[in-house]
Structure formats: structure tokens, C-alpha cells
Amino acid sequence: MHFQEPRGSETDSFYGSNPGSHSRKRKSNFIFWLVVGLIILGLVFIGSMALAYKFYATSQKVIDSKAPSSFLESVKSLTSPTHHPLRGESEGRINILLVGLAGKNYPGANLTDSIIVASINPKTYQTALLSIPRDLYVQIPGSNFSTKINALYARSEDFDQSGKTGIDDLKKTVTDLTGLDINYYVAIDFEGFKQIINELGGVKIQVPKDIHDERYPGPNYSYQVFDIQKGLYTLDGETALKYARTRHDEDGDFGRAYRQQQILEAARQKAFSPGMLLDLPAINNILTTLGDHVRTDIGLEDIGAFSELVKKIDPHTTVNFVLDAGKPDSVMAVSHVFLGGVRAFILVPRTGNYGEIHDLAQNIFNLNVLEQKKLALTQEDATVEIVNRSGATSFSTKLAAILQKLGYAAKISVIRSKTNSVESETIVYDRTKTKPFSLEDLSKKLSARISESLPTELVSPCVGADLCFIAGSDLASTANYDEDSAAQLAEGYDKNAADEKTYLDLLKKGSNQKF
Secondary structure (H helix, E strand, C coil): CCCCCCCCCHHHHHHCCCHHHHHHHHHHHHHHHHHHHHHHHHHHHHHHHHHHHHHHHHHHHHECCCCCCCHHHHHHHHHCCCCCCCCCCCCCCEEEEEEEECCCCCCCCCCEEEEEEEEECCCCCCEEEEEECCCEEEECCCCCCEEEHHHHHHHHHHCCCCCHHHHHHHHHHHHHHHCCCCCEEEEEEHHHHHHHHHHCCCEEEEECCCEEEEEEECHHHCEEEEEECCEEEEECHHHHHHHHHCCCCCCHHHHHHHHHHHHHHHHHHHHCCHHHHCCHHHHHHHHHHHHHHEEECCCHHHHHHHHHHHHCCCHHHCEEEECCECCCCCCEEEEEEEECCEEEEEEEECCCCCHHHHHHHHCCCCCHHHHHHHHHHHHHCCCEEEEECCCCCCHHHHHHHHHHHCCCCCCCEEEECCCCCCCCCCEEEECCCCCHHHHHHHHHHCCCEEECCCCHHHHCCCCCCCEEEEECHHHHHHHCCCCECHHHHHHHHHHHHCCHHHHHHHHHHCECCCC
16 A cells, blocks of 8 residues: 655655755745845945934034035045045145134133144154143234234134134144144034043043142132042043143143143044944944034045044154243243233243244154254354344343253353444354354254354454354344243143133233233
8 A cells, every 4th residue: 555645744854855845945035134134234324324414414513614515425525435635645744733622611711721733644654742832922813912822712702703713823823833734623622522532431541640639620710629640540531631631730731731642642542443433323422522512624525534544543653742841951931921910921932933843843753853953063062152232231141041051051151242233133153164053053043144254343252252143133022031930830820710701801812012
């Protein structure tokens, strides 16, 4: 008797199933995974479009020039496969002005609390951070008045609520100060700083020494205690802001500038870590924060190139420099001016001009060049005679002190001119023609014209000297300052904070006072 197993019985599974059944299952599986794949791709596309639109919406708030005119233009900028050359890239150096300001609900809302020039070499990925002190006394562009550099941005609020006037004035002043073209700028306020640090999950900082500040600025012109011990920490936004702003230690405002540079580097490393780049909710929150608290002229078309560049920065080769005062080799000196009867402590270039700072800024990737110049000057050991024809009777003594700081300590004698004539121009005469490095150094740092033809009346006064230096009224107008101490500068902060609004108004107005 023949027995036939029913279709689909266990015997089928033992001896082999129907080929048609396999085909149907494969087809069903294919359709299932196709649908899943399409759903995932759809979600990715929607997410990408949402993120692109977020970039577009943020760019309308953040970018102060050439913001994309449409969402489609924004998508095109973000997805373009072609490399968009950055400003300064062809010259081998991209300079970005980084500005930190208090913002709303803080005293001195629009004073620039930190000013840093970040320079990137696009070929070697080396970066340099040059901190500019907020108390630097500068001329207000387009006027005959001067103020502290940190008031330039705040001053623009009187004219233009966007702050555009202020950032333009600040960029021009920084260019005059450093000799560098400023290719881009980024400005962020305190709240934005705190929120971004928090979205990054905090930043890891090695605190080099104990800090105890009993006069950290609190709300409504009050004070708080900020205390942190030496060690390795992951700082949240609030603590990172306090660490960046505190100034009551032995390094004062200059130590603060160093700590700001520390946090910048730590934030950069955290932002470009693999985990952070995949954290879409955090990126979305950061974009929201940027829209409310950041201003820049970095366009969307630059974002891709900037991201690749910043991601490749080698932190081990970063050069950090702070323009400070109070040390033998400091390029700044502490002085004061009167603003509306208020004594304001300021910083000025120790030579009266920006020559030293230009040298430093332009050679910051290779500071050995400056060390070699110092060595050459030491080996020349030039003798200098000073003839004061500036019209300021006591200026010769101050000039001698400046020369000593520049390394011309040996054999400097101060003599008076035998005539009462006043020269408008400062001139350095090359008597022996054997000290070329010293001649160029004095000419550049003190804005002196070089001449080899020594007038007859100066032959006797300058006998025995290698270089004869004639101080004119042009030099006295910039370098004839009363020098104060770094300690007085630090004390001045607390005195000024007693009536910050009045002081801020005075800073905005500026002063036409000359040294």
C-alpha cells in the first residue's frame, strides 16, 4: 500500500523542502528588509534635512555677512564636494579673531572680556594663540579719541545694535596692533560659552596651581568666592567660565588669558571627538545656542573646510603667547590716564609703538627668529648716546629706561642737546657702521629714521658711541608715559568696579589725553 505524506509534514523538513517555498520566503525577507532600509534612509534623509535647516536657520542669526539667502542655497553650501578655499589659506596663514563678551544680564554687557588672535597654518596644522590684554590703550578708529581696546565693541551699541560697527573697529585695531590681516572673527557671550561647554559634556583641564579668589564678580555688582585646587578636572560650563574669568592671583589678568587659551584647546578637542560628532541631539542644542549667543563672519560655504582644518590641528605644536607687563621681557608697560576725572589704569607698548608686537605676531610660529635677533644684539653690544630734542625735558631719562629694557644696558649715557631746537622726527645716526642689527632694531622698535650723515653739532656729543639717537617730539608723544606697576593695574579693576556703569560710559566716550 502506497502511503503519501501530506505536503508540509515533518518529512519535508527532514528530506528537503519545496523549492517554491524557499523562493517565497526569500522574496518576503527581501521586501521586509527593503522596507526597513527605506524607512531608515527616509529617517536619515529627514534628519539630515532637519539638521541642514537648523544650520540654515542658525546661519541667519549668526552670520553677519553673506548669510545664505535660501534653504536650498544652505544645503548646496553644506553638501558641496568641492574644497572652498578659506581666506588667508593661499598666504599660508588663517587668522581668526576670537572675542568673548559678557552679554545680557552681566555688568559691562558688551565689554570684550577676552581678545585672542588664533592663527592656523593650513599646511602644517600648527596653531598659535595670541592673547591681547583688554586694558590696552588704543585710538578709536576714525576719531582723535582713545580708550581701552575692550570698549571698542561696547561703544558700537550707541550707534548700531548689531555690534557691526564695534567688530569692524576691533578688527581694524587688532590689525594695526599685530600687522596681521584678520580673515574671520567669532564673538561669543558668557551664556553661550557656558551652554556649549555643558553640551560638550564639560572640558578636561589640568589646573596648574591652587586658585582662591574672594572677589569673583557676582550678580548685581556683588562678589563671590571661587576656589579650585591644583589637579585634573572635568569642568562644567559654570566652573569653566569662572576659571576663565578669575583674575585675583599673582598672574592677574595675564594668567587669566593663559587659562582662556587652555579652555579653548580643551573645547576644540572635545568638540571633534568621535562621540561628539555622532551626538545629534547635542549638535542640535549647540546650534540653538550658537544662534542666540554667537556672531561670526564665517559663512556656511566655509564650514566644511574649517571643520576639516580644525579637526587636524596638532595640539602638541600649539604656540601660546600673552602680551603681558611686569616682567623684564614684557612688551607692555602699565600706565594710567584720566577718563572724566577717573584714574584708569591702562597698558601701552613699552616702546610707544607696535613694532615689537608686529615682530612677535608675524614670527609667532617660529619664535627662534626673535631669539636669534636678541643674540645678535647681545654680540654687537652697541653703545648709544641719547640727544633729547623732543621738547619734553624729562623724556631722556624715560627713554634711557626703555633702551635698557630693550637690552641696551651697557654704556648708555644721557646727554642734553647743546641747542634748544625741537625736532619733530626721531632719527638714529649710524656713526661706526659696525652695528647693523642694533641700528635696524632701534629704528623699528622706536620708529626712528636711519641716517648716516651726522650733523656737525652732534659730532662732539656722540663721540665714542656706535649709534647717536635723536629723540624727537613724535616719540615723546607716544612713549613719554608715567609707568605704574602690574599690582596697581590689578588694584584698579576693583576700584573701577565700584561704579561700573559710569566707568563703562567713560570708556565708550574715550579720552583725547596724550602721554
